[in-house]
Amino acid sequence: MSQGILMFKKSVAKKTIAITSVFIGLQLSACSEEKTAQSELILAQMTLEEKIGQVIQADIASVTPAEVKEYNLGSILNGGNSAPGGGKTAEWNEWLALADAIWLASTDTSDGGLGIPAIWGTDAVHGHNNLQTATIFPHNIGLGATRDTDLLERIGAVTAHEVRATGIDWVFAPTVAVARDYRWGRTYESYSENPKLVSDLGAALILGIQGKPGTDTYLGDKKTIATAKHFVGDGGTQYGIDKGDTIVTEQELRDIHAYPYKLAFQNDVQSVMASFSSVNGTKMHESKTYLTGLLRDEMNFNGFVIGDWNGHAEIPGCTSTNCPDAFLAGVDMYMAPESWKGIYESLKSQVESGVVPMARLDEAVLRILQTKLNAGVFEAGLPSQRPETKQQSLGSDEHRAVAREAVRKSLVLLKNNNQTLPIKPETNVMVVGAAAKSMKHQTGGWTLSWQGNDNANDEFKTGETIYAGLKSAVTQIGGTINWSVDGSYEQKPDTAIIVFGEEPYAEFHGDRMDLIFEFEGDPNLNILKQLKAEGIPVVSVFISGRPLWVNSHINLSDAFVAAWLPGTEAGGIADVMIASSDSTPQYDFVGQLPFSWPVEANGQLIRKNDGTAFQYGYGLSYGDNVQLAALPVSDILQKPEEIFSGKILSKGKAVDPLEFYLGDLTNSNTPAPMLNLKSLGGSLVSAGTDYQAQEDSRKLSWVNSNQAEASARLARSFDITQMANYDMLSLTMTLKVTKAGNDKFVVGMVCGENCFGALAISSVLSKLPRNQWQEVAIPLNCFVSKGLDPKNVEVPLFMQANQGWELSVHKAELVSSKELTSCPQ
Numbered sequence: 001m002s003q004g005i006l007m008f009k010k011s012v013a014k015k016t017i018a019i020t021s022v023f024i025g026l027q028l029s030a031c032s033e034e035k036t037a038q039s040e041l042i043l044a045q046m047t048l049e050e051k052i053g054q055v056i057q058a059d060i061a062s063v064t065p066a067e068v069k070e071y072n073l074g075s076i077l078n079g080g081n082s083a084p085g086g087g088k089t090a091e092w093n094e095w096l097a098l099a100d101a102i103w104l105a106s107t108d109t110s111d112g113g114l115g116i117p118a119i120w121g122t123d124a125v126h127g128h129n130n131l132q133t134a135t136i137f138p139h140n141i142g143l144g145a146t147r148d149t150d151l152l153e154r155i156g157a158v159t160a161h162e163v164r165a166t167g168i169d170w171v172f173a174p175t176v177a178v179a180r181d182y183r184w185g186r187t188y189e190s191y192s193e194n195p196k197l198v199s200d201l202g203a204a205l206i207l208g209i210q211g212k213p214g215t216d217t218y219l220g221d222k223k224t225i226a227t228a229k230h231f232v233g234d235g236g237t238q239y240g241i242d243k244g245d246t247i248v249t250e251q252e253l254r255d256i257h258a259y260p261y262k263l264a265f266q267n268d269v270q271s272v273m274a275s276f277s278s279v280n281g282t283k284m285h286e287s288k289t290y291l292t293g294l295l296r297d298e299m300n301f302n303g304f305v306i307g308d309w310n311g312h313a314e315i316p317g318c319t320s321t322n323c324p325d326a327f328l329a330g331v332d333m334y335m336a337p338e339s340w341k342g343i344y345e346s347l348k349s350q351v352e353s354g355v356v357p358m359a360r361l362d363e364a365v366l367r368i369l370q371t372k373l374n375a376g377v378f379e380a381g382l383p384s385q386r387p388e389t390k391q392q393s394l395g396s397d398e399h400r401a402v403a404r405e406a407v408r409k410s411l412v413l414l415k416n417n418n419q420t421l422p423i424k425p426e427t428n429v430m431v432v433g434a435a436a437k438s439m440k441h442q443t444g445g446w447t448l449s450w451q452g453n454d455n456a457n458d459e460f461k462t463g464e465t466i467y468a469g470l471k472s473a474v475t476q477i478g479g480t481i482n483w484s485v486d487g488s489y490e491q492k493p494d495t496a497i498i499v500f501g502e503e504p505y506a507e508f509h510g511d512r513m514d515l516i517f518e519f520e521g522d523p524n525l526n527i528l529k530q531l532k533a534e535g536i537p538v539v540s541v542f543i544s545g546r547p548l549w550v551n552s553h554i555n556l557s558d559a560f561v562a563a564w565l566p567g568t569e570a571g572g573i574a575d576v577m578i579a580s581s582d583s584t585p586q587y588d589f590v591g592q593l594p595f596s597w598p599v600e601a602n603g604q605l606i607r608k609n610d611g612t613a614f615q616y617g618y619g620l621s622y623g624d625n626v627q628l629a630a631l632p633v634s635d636i637l638q639k640p641e642e643i644f645s646g647k648i649l650s651k652g653k654a655v656d657p658l659e660f661y662l663g664d665l666t667n668s669n670t671p672a673p674m675l676n677l678k679s680l681g682g683s684l685v686s687a688g689t690d691y692q693a694q695e696d697s698r699k700l701s702w703v704n705s706n707q708a709e710a711s712a713r714l715a716r717s718f719d720i721t722q723m724a725n726y727d728m729l730s731l732t733m734t735l736k737v738t739k740a741g742n743d744k745f746v747v748g749m750v751c752g753e754n755c756f757g758a759l760a761i762s763s764v765l766s767k768l769p770r771n772q773w774q775e776v777a778i779p780l781n782c783f784v785s786k787g788l789d790p791k792n793v794e795v796p797l798f799m800q801a802n803q804g805w806e807l808s809v810h811k812a813e814l815v816s817s818k819e820l821t822s823c824p825q
Contacts, residue, residue, distance in 0.1 A: 039369035043362060045114060052348050054116065054365045055327070057306065059337030060084065060098065065105035068118055071344055074368055075170070076102060077121040079309065079337055080450025080506065083130060088448045088459070092133060092166050092394055099167025099383040116369070117377045119225070121170040121306070125189065126567060127155075127403070128162040128394065129447050133461045135162060135399040135568065136443055140175060140201075141545060142410035142564035144191035144594030145619070149204035151406060156208020158399045161222045165393050167383030169375060170225040171209055172273060172306075176202040176260035177230065179546075182598065183240030185510025188444065188545030188565055190235055192594035193616060195259035202228065203263040213268040219375045221388045228264040230275035230308060232290055233257040242508035243276040243314070243668035245680060253279065254294075261299060270303040270371045274331055276311050278680055286315040291330030304332040304367035310339060314666045316682045322346040324356050332364035395462035400569055407572025412562040412591040413620040415628045420537050420559040422579035422586075422622070423495060425477040429470070430493035430536075432484050432527060433500050436467040441543050444565035445506030452504035463568025466499050466541065473574035477581045487527040496536050497577075500524040500553075501543030501563075508668065509753070510545065513659060513715035516601045517548040528556035541573065547593075549601035551613065551631035562593070585622050592619040599632065644718045646729075648797050649812040652688070652698030658712045658796070660698075662686060665707040672710075684708035689808045691736075691773060697810040702741065702801045711798035712812070717752065720780070720790040725816035729780040731797065734811040736773045740766045741804025749783050750795035757788025758800075761824045765807070773810065780814065782823035 043051075053072030061082040068076065084090040084098045099120060106118035128134035137143070137155050146152075156174075163171055178198050179190035191201045209226040211217035219225070236257055237244030246257070261272070274291060275284040284290060285307055295301050312318055312326035312334060321342025326334070336343040350356040372378065383389055393399065413421070423429060435441040440455040442465065448455050457465065464472075467483055474481040482489070487496070502510075502517075518525055531538050540557040542550060545565055554560045563573060576587045597614035613631055620626060647655040652675055654660035663669030664681030675688035675698050683706040688695030700710050723729065731747070745765055748758030759782055768774050784790055797812055 035370055035373040038373055039366050042114065042116070042369055043366055046365070047113075048348065048351065050114060050116070051361050051365045052344055052351070054368050055333050055347070055361070056340050056343055057121065057333055057335050058340035061086070062338040063340065065101040068102055069105040069108050069111075071341075072113060072116070073106070073118055073340070074116070075119050075121060075333060077172075077335065077337070078130060080123060080130070080446060088130070089132065092131060092392070095131070095166035095168070096384050096389055103167075103383055117372065117380075119169045119372060119375070119377055120167070121172055121227075122163060122168050123173070123446060124159050124163050124171045125173050125175065125446050127159055128166070131162075131166070131394060132448065132459055133394045135395050135403050136447060136463065137403050137567045138406050138410045139188040139444055139446075139545060139565040139567070140191045141188040141594060142566060143201060143406060144197060145412050145562075145564065145591035146406065146409035147197065147201075147592060147594075148409055149200055151402075151409065152201045152204035153208040154402050155406060156205040156226075157222070158208075158402050160209045160224045161388065162394050162399065163224050164222055164386075164388040167386075167389055168224065169377055170227070170271070172227045172229060173209065174202040174205040174226070174228065175230070176228050176264060177235035178256050178260065179235040179595070180256075181237070181240030182515055182546040182548070182595065183512045184235070184237065185240075185242050185505060185508050185512070186234070187240070187510075187595075193596065194594070195256050197594065199260035199263045202260050203267050206264055206267045206269050210268065210270065218268075219270075221386065225270045225371060225375050227271045227273050227306065228261055228269045229273035230277070230284075231261065231272050231295060231305070232275060232284065233279045234275040234277045237277050239671050240511065241668050241670055242511050244670050245278040245281060247280055258294065258299070261301070265299060265301050270374060271306055272301060272303060273306050273308055274311060274326075276308050276314065281680075283315050283680070285311045285326045285331060286318075286329050288329040295330065302367075304364065304371055305330055306333045307331045307335045309335055309337060311335065313339070314681065324350045327356060327364070328360060332367050400462060403567055404569040404572040404575070407566045407569050408575050408587050408590075410564055410566065410591050411573065411576055411589055412593055412618075413559070413589040414562055414597070414614055414618070415554055415557060415560040416620055416622075416624070417558050417627050418537075419622075419625070420495070420539060421561075421577055423474065423479070423497075423539075423577060424579050424583050425479060425581055427474070427479045428491065428494045429474050429479055429481045430484055430487075430489055430496045431467050431470055431481060432487045432496055432498040432531075433524070434485055435501055435543055436470075436483065436497075436499035436541075437465050439463065439465060439568065440504050441501060442466060442563075442566050442570050443568060444502075444504045444545055445510065447504070451506050451509055455504075460568060464571055466570040466573055469571035469574040470497065470578065472571065473578035477579065486523075487530050492534070493536060495539065496531050497539045497541060498524065498527060498531070499541045499543065502545055502548075505545070513713065514601055515547070515549040515598050516715070517544075517550045517553070520552075525552055525556070528553060532556050539577070547595050547597040549598055551599075551633055554628075555630045555633070562591075588623075589619065589621050592617045644714060644796070646723060646814040648712045648814070649698075649733075649809055651696040651811075652809060654712045658714055661711045661713055663709055663711070669709070669711060669713075679708050681706060681708070683802070684710060686710070691734075691808070691810045697736075697808050699738070699806065699808040700799070701806045702803055705803045707800060707802045709798050709800040711750075711795050713795050714793070717792040717794045718796075720793050720796075720814065723814065726780075726790075728816045728818075728820065729814050730777040730817045730820065731780060731783070732775060732777045732813055732815050732817075733809060734773060734775050736771060736808045737765050737768045737806075738771060738808065739804060739806040741801060743802055743804070745805055746800040747778070748786070748798050748800070749788050749793055750798065751789040751792045752794060755787065755789055755792070757783030757786035759783065759786060759824050764824050777817060777821055779817070779820040779823065781820075785823065
């Protein structure tokens with residue numbers, strides 16, 4: 001134990017508050033008062049530099065133990081792609097070794113400092129999901145289908161135990177978002193569309209992670225600090241856009257999005273994470289109304305608020321290294337992964353100059369110290385010497401059994417015509433689809449890496465694939481089983497089980513513009529049609545992070561199971577789908593839909609039991625003898641060639657099926673269907689203007705030094721090479737330049753992540769006469785030469801610039817030109 005910590009304990013011992021009450025509530029109060037006194041004594045001895053350090057969190061990929069000591073940092077984290085040594089193959093003892101190094105550095109008092117222990121936070125959102133040997137549970141959407149608070153508490157306990165085994169003190173979970181639009185890429189992090197269910201399950205997970213307040217287990221050896229996130233409104237953004245804007249009344253915000261936090265606070269959750277998103281146009285990281293007024297004054301939260309990953313930088317006027325606004329609004333600790341040094345210097349200067357009052361800094365530091373005292377980190381000692389790290393628990397049989405139970409209870413049976421399930425003894429089964437043998441598909445995002453889309457099966461040291469679980473169960477009851485990637489076979493099977501679903505994603509990478517899973521002619525539909533034509537009963541197992549429009553798939557299936565993102569213990573699927581040797585079910589289906597299942601594909605705001613294919617709470621069991629009728633099929637599935645005609649903008653607005661977006665460098669692109677709007681960060685202003693008629697065009701004004709862009713986007717990629725006269729196509733725009741800026745004006749097209757073709761056309765635009773409508777044509781092959789893949793175009797137009805540029809656009813389209821011009825230089 002460091003001298004600094006001993007000094008704290010001796011100082012506080014002189015001022016110990018004597019309490020003799022036998023009532024747990026009063027004992028808790030006494031403990032709280034004593035720890036408040038301790039934290040105040042510590043605060044009184046801290047230098048300004050020590051205080052500044054306490055309110056900053058750095059990522060392990062961007063900070064060393066020596067820097068943790070030098071800057072007195074209060075916390076570190078490992079982001080989704082961060083692990084000791086880099087990569088994602090670090091063993092548990094490597095995590096523990098880094099935890100030791102951080103603890104030793106932060107508690108070192110050799111320079112005369114106080115030696116306040118740093119705490120380590122991690123996104124353990126479905127188990128200790130950055131470790132190869134950890135137990136990985138179903139994502140929250142699947143846990144929502146279980147409706148089992150006892151199970152959630154046990155999952156929280158397992159997660160905390162495995163996290164503590166690696167020397168980590170703090171978990172960024174649970175997410176208590178109430179998702180309202182399935183197009184949101186974080187829908188699977190939400191338990192349900194129902195605020196009450198989200199509240200109950202989130203609170204249960206908190207009890208498992210932290211322990212029950214007033215008991216000996218509370219924040220004990222096998223517990224960690226929990227975090228309720230993301231406050232507030234993250235699940236309600238318009239169009240389901242991650243980091244977007246939630247447009248709600250104050251009552252809706254409280255009744256829907258703030259509701260789950262009430263029970264979280266009753267269970268004494270120690271930290272809250274601020275949301276990236278905005279509410280009614282104001283970024284949450286800058287909202288004193290919500291981070292202080294609602295959270296503190298109205299809801300009486302007494303822990304501390306952590307920002308999200310450089311979330312402060314998304315406030316208009318802020319940067320990643322300079323943002324007093326977030327701190328003044330109520331963020332107590334900056335999450336500044338690689339920007340922490342800049343934040344340290346700027347905040348120190350702001351406190352010294354009075355921009356940030358010392359009283360506000362003291363308030364934040366006091367909250368952080370209080371939480372550290374509550375969690376026992378001052379007296380916990382070196383992580384590798386703690387009892388919970390000596391007994392290795394990662395991926396234990398006991399923990400995996402809890403995960404397998406969770407998988408069983410999460411499955412929702414949507415269809416079981418002719419009682420196709422369970423699979424009976426001595427059945428010849430064919431399992432179809434690459435996803436059946438893919439750990440990355442069943443675990444999804446936030447697994448080993450942020451996106452989870454680059455994981456190989458051999459990188460998982462525990463668990464089994466869906467196929468492995470089915471094979472074990474089928475052979476145990478005398479059946480035979482084979483796997484086919486495409487539905488082909490040598491011997492006709494009695495039953496086919498096809499496993500398919502979404503590719504892994506996380507956060508905004510999973511945002512969609514509609515809910516259509518596949519179009520006519522896409523692979524899984526073709527396989528289902530083939531099996532149906534051959535008279536083979538088909539069971540579909542759908543792997544997804546949200547309900548999607550799969551009406552055609554359901555119609556072609558005899559049985560259909562929503563399996564969500566089940567995690568590593570996929571044997572739980574076989575437990576329910578495969579009968580015992582006497583043909584009776586081993587386990588029944590008990591899962592119920594946590595979200596209504598869409599009957600339409602457009603992804604509009606969901607409403608419970610309103611216009612749905614399957615209502616919220618729906619879920620068949622083996623006792624139900626229901627013959628599901630065919631579901632309606634959208635015409636768009638029959639006409640994929642009509643997705644895009646080449647017309648992009650008309651009268652300043654996006655031509656269906658495109659949507660027009662505005663976005664800042666540090667903020668999400670948000671839809672701008674109307675002419676008179678601005679980007680979330682305020683860098684780009686759109687307004688109606690006149691060309692041939694009143695407001696038949698869109699004026700775009702870049703008003704500050706932050707880079708911003710306007711774009712027209714498709715819901716999915718389109719193959720432009722299929723358009724007539726492809727070789728002669730040009731991007732043609734009817735526009736008027738009002739002002740020319742000093743920096744580049746870039747126009748381009750996007751073909752996926754890190755795939756685009758862009759051209760600086762500043763010189764072209766600068767030479768145009770001001771305030772005159774002109775036609776500008778750029779050959780498509782110019783964009784191809786800059787990296788565009790014309791077979792996979794998602795954004796056929798974006799315009800990017802910063803302060804000084806102002807132009808109006810009436811029309812934009814891809815049209816065939818008789819003679820191509822040269823590419824802009």
